[in-house]
Amino acid sequence: MLSSKQRAFLRGLAVEADTILMVGKSGMSPDIVKQTDDALEARELLKGKVLETAPLSPREAAEQLARETGAEVVQVIGAKFVLYRAKKKDPAIVLPKVKK
Template sequence: MLTGKQRSYLKALANGIDPIMQIGKSGVTETVLKQIDDALEARELIKINVLNNSLLGSKETATEISEAVRAEYVQSIGNKFVLYRESKEKLINIPK
């Protein structure tokens, strides 16, 4: 569970990154979850875009995905959301 200070730090880091994945009308599939899981292990912090043709909302999608891949939901703005999960290599040092 992230504290407010940690969430703010991650929001600031996420501001400078581009979305690495898009979720379209097919929604959240096993393939998408596998790709997100791999991306989180490699990067720790990722931004995902939910396309307009998708029937899903960004916050609901973020919550569903974060539970499935054991990640922390950081924020959602418009049709984008940010997820964080600490990897084995600890790339990001978040404040305590």
């Protein structure tokens, strides 16, 4: 679970990121889930977009992809969403520490 400070940090990084995932009229196919999983392993932070023809809302698509790939939903704004999952080996993104 991400803290609000970590979420804000990731949102800042996502501003510069390109949208590399499109969910279209075919909805949530195994190919989309595989593509998301591969992109998260390579980049850790992924920005996606849900097209108007998609049968899912952006929130539904983001939450379903996060659930199926073990990622966290960072934000959903309009048709776009951002997902985060740290790499298993040598994470490139270092999150701010959580104060207890």
